[in-house]
Amino acid sequence: MGNTDHRHLPLFETKTPKTRIHFQLYALLILVCISFIFIYRLRYIPEKEEAGRRWAWVGLFVSEIWFCFYWFLTAVVRGNPIYRYTFKDRLSLRYGSCLPGIDIFVCTADPTIEPPVMVINTVLSVMAFDYPPEKLNIYLSDDGGSDSTFYAMLEASRFSKIWLPFCKKFKVEPRSPDAYFRSAEAPLLEDEPVMAKDVWSSVKKSYEDMKQRIETTTKLGRISEEIRKEHQGFREWNLVASRLDHQTILQVLLDGKDPKAVDIEGQSVPTLHHHNFKAGAMNALIRVSKRISNSPIILNVDCDMYSSNSESVRDAVCFFMDEERGDEVGFVQFPQTFENLTKNDVYSSSLNIESMVEFSGFDGHGGPCYIGTGCFHRRESLCGQKYSKERKTDWERWNKIKVEASTSSLENECKVLASCTCENNTQWGKEKGLKYGYPVEDVLTGLAIQCRGWRSIYFNPEKKGFLGLAPTTLLQSLIQHKRWSGGDFQIFVSRYCPFVHGYKKIPLKLQLSYSFYLLWAANCLPTLYYVTVPSLFLLKGISLFPEVSNPWVLPFALVILVHRAYSLGEFVWCGGTFQGWWNDQRMWLFKRTSSSLFGFIDSILKLLGHMKSAFVITAKVTEDDVSQRYEQEVMEFGTSSPMFTILATLALLNAFCFIGGMKRLILDMKTWISDPFSLQILLCALLVLINLPVYQGLFLRKDNGRMPSSVTTQAVMFALLACTLALC
Numbered sequence: 001m002g003n004t005d006h007r008h009l010p011l012f013e014t015k016t017p018k019t020r021i022h023f024q025l026y027a028l029l030i031l032v033c034i035s036f037i038f039i040y041r042l043r044y045i046p047e048k049e050e051a052g053r054r055w056a057w058v059g060l061f062v063s064e065i066w067f068c069f070y071w072f073l074t075a076v077v078r079g080n081p082i083y084r085y086t087f088k089d090r091l092s093l094r095y096g097s098c099l100p101g102i103d104i105f106v107c108t109a110d111p112t113i114e115p116p117v118m119v120i121n122t123v124l125s126v127m128a129f130d131y132p133p134e135k136l137n138i139y140l141s142d143d144g145g146s147d148s149t150f151y152a153m154l155e156a157s158r159f160s161k162i163w164l165p166f167c168k169k170f171k172v173e174p175r176s177p178d179a180y181f182r183s184a185e186a187p188l189l190e191d192e193p194v195m196a197k198d199v200w201s202s203v204k205k206s207y208e209d210m211k212q213r214i215e216t217t218t219k220l221g222r223i224s225e226e227i228r229k230e231h232q233g234f235r236e237w238n239l240v241a242s243r244l245d246h247q248t249i250l251q252v253l254l255d256g257k258d259p260k261a262v263d264i265e266g267q268s269v270p271t272l273h274h275h276n277f278k279a280g281a282m283n284a285l286i287r288v289s290k291r292i293s294n295s296p297i298i299l300n301v302d303c304d305m306y307s308s309n310s311e312s313v314r315d316a317v318c319f320f321m322d323e324e325r326g327d328e329v330g331f332v333q334f335p336q337t338f339e340n341l342t343k344n345d346v347y348s349s350s351l352n353i354e355s356m357v358e359f360s361g362f363d364g365h366g367g368p369c370y371i372g373t374g375c376f377h378r379r380e381s382l383c384g385q386k387y388s389k390e391r392k393t394d395w396e397r398w399n400k401i402k403v404e405a406s407t408s409s410l411e412n413e414c415k416v417l418a419s420c421t422c423e424n425n426t427q428w429g430k431e432k433g434l435k436y437g438y439p440v441e442d443v444l445t446g447l448a449i450q451c452r453g454w455r456s457i458y459f460n461p462e463k464k465g466f467l468g469l470a471p472t473t474l475l476q477s478l479i480q481h482k483r484w485s486g487g488d489f490q491i492f493v494s495r496y497c498p499f500v501h502g503y504k505k506i507p508l509k510l511q512l513s514y515s516f517y518l519l520w521a522a523n524c525l526p527t528l529y530y531v532t533v534p535s536l537f538l539l540k541g542i543s544l545f546p547e548v549s550n551p552w553v554l555p556f557a558l559v560i561l562v563h564r565a566y567s568l569g570e571f572v573w574c575g576g577t578f579q580g581w582w583n584d585q586r587m588w589l590f591k592r593t594s595s596s597l598f599g600f601i602d603s604i605l606k607l608l609g610h611m612k613s614a615f616v617i618t619a620k621v622t623e624d625d626v627s628q629r630y631e632q633e634v635m636e637f638g639t640s641s642p643m644f645t646i647l648a649t650l651a652l653l654n655a656f657c658f659i660g661g662m663k664r665l666i667l668d669m670k671t672w673i674s675d676p677f678s679l680q681i682l683l684c685a686l687l688v689l690i691n692l693p694v695y696q697g698l699f700l701r702k703d704n705g706r707m708p709s710s711v712t713t714q715a716v717m718f719a720l721l722a723c724t725l726a727l728c
């Protein structure tokens with residue numbers, strides 16, 4: 001095919017599933033059954049004389065209405081999935097090395113929670129992208145102001161001169177040194193197998209020596225005078241009062257424009273910057289990078305999410321540079337995936353359903369939301385510019401932009417741009433950059449970009465682009481979900497609600513898709529009602545569901561069986577196991593009744609002006625015994641938490657009610673089919689079964705991961721009190 005023809009071929013394609021008839025039939029069946037459940041609830045409302053049963057009945061009806069509405073949102077999200085595929089070979093043929101520059105932002109905040117060794121592995125992995133090195137500019141933002149992290153970056157800048165040519169020569173994947181050497185064997189070259197093995201061993205030893213030096217310095221908690229003499233940048237820490245009170249620090253560790261900045265084979269290396277800011281790190285990086293490198297595309301990754309696919313940057317560029325549709329793309333979102341998951345994903349952290357089903361559905365309705373990491377942004381869209389069909393991106397103009405200034409003058413100038421006062425009385429944090437004031441500023445920023453007319457793209461390649469670390473304890477997982485659910489709900493009840501802020505700006509289906517996530521926290525109330533009231537009324541001897549012999553039981557049974565069967569099939573299709581699905585159901589319940597509840601309460605308090613949003617970092621390091629239990633898929637409790645008290649109380653309450661219900665069934669001498677409490681007993685039994693790890697943590701385990709005695713005592717007291725009040 002000629003070169004002329006190649007220039008008219010698209011750089012990516014979009015595919016839709018050939019048929020969705022199975023999903024449509026499933027949705028229709030569920031809808032019909034839900035309609036019959038509503039008819040049953042309305043037709044058999046208890047008389048006024050049965051006041052207690054009447055109000056419980058109405059409460060169940062309201063909960064079921066909510067569940068129906070939320071199921072409708074899940075159906076909308078799944079209604080029109082699309083899948084993207086790129087043509088990187090066409091990109092290379094068409095543009096060669098004339099590709100746009102990429103500014104890469106890596107953010108960290110606390111060296112004790114996010115170890116410097118982990119941070120530099122992420123940095124080295126993105127420095128080693130399969131992309132012209134002179135086009136890459138890496139910026140590390142350290143909110144913690146740690147000289148240990150700066151020292152680690154200094155070591156990484158030296159090691160990169162060995163690592164980058166090694167990756168290129170041996171086509172290393174993944175390009176995080178720690179991940180690579182943990183699993184790979186020495187590569188072979190047909191011509192010189194001995195030399196290849198020697199080089200591999202030498203690079204591995206260099207990495208292990210560097211890692212040991214960094215870890216030793218980090219454990220020591222201070223930088224020795226000998227190390228401080230190695231780089232003038234350490235002088236900045238002489239003026240630092242504390243981690244929370246320090247001046248802006250900005251250092252260029254590798255200057256790609258410097259002819260001397262080359263690797264061991266004489267090839268140029270990416271530019272590497274280290275920054276310490278106090279607040280608004282991403283927005284400060286946007287301003288600073290505009291002055292230093294001003295690349296048209298920005299990638300941001302969390303410090304624990306290393307690049308596991310060196311070609312992911314080329315995948316993203318295919319979307320931006322497509323001649324027909326590239327100009328409308330505001331950002332390209334990769335999925336958030338993790339490398340430390342157990343076989344059955346004990347804490348349901350894989351996000352497989354979100355990555356493989358829900359985000360593809362988002363894309364079909366107008367584009368995915370921005371999730372804060374693994375995202376390539378068009379600089380213009382991130383800086384508040386509106387999309388215009390008339391404006392076409394001139395990539396050649398971007399490539400001709402050169403920043404003419406010395407390194408020292410740039411450092412001094414950028415310290416002003418990075419300072420907090422630089423944003424005073426400006427649109428930064430409002431209309432420009434990431435928005436402030438919400439725990440999930442990434443979701444809100446993505447929504448704002450879409451409302452300015454830009455299209456977002458979801459790309460989920462077979463070979464994952466980035467890999468991070470999932471929570472390894474139950475409390476970490478619940479705290480993370482509390483921030484997500486609470487932050488999302490704060491957006492929904494604010495002026496940025498998709499139905500308000502997105503009115504006539506984004507499609508209605510995309511507004512509904514956003515609401516699917518933004519209403520996570522609101523699920524806590526109907527879920528709490530459904531896991532407590534039927535059980536307590538079972539103990540009290542009041543029926544709230546039809547008996548098994550009654551035909552009205554069919555819609556309830558079909559909804560439960562069909563909905564859960566579809567959920568299981570979807571989970572297995574996404575690569576999960578049956579045990580993994582069961583763990584997912586457990587975590588679904590745990591999150592809705594604890595972390596979503598606290599997120600909901602926090603959102604209401606913020607709405608009333610009683611608290612401010614706070615960002616909580618999830619720990620990336622754990623003790624050895626905790627890690628061992630995680631690998632064995634033993635649920636970790638181990639510390640006191642109000643969320644654990646709620647989970648334990650609900651577990652015990654349902655156990656007491658189940659015992660009471662079975663006692664009544666036996667004493668009344670009724671068959672299972674004729675007993676009016678059969679569905680309530682089944683619901684209670686299911687809740688007892690799903691809470692087995694909680695009972696083990698309360699009474700059977702002796703290790704450090706068991707439930708604390710204080711939580712056990714409180715849970716027993718609260719559960720007994722609730723049962724006593726129900727009987728009275």
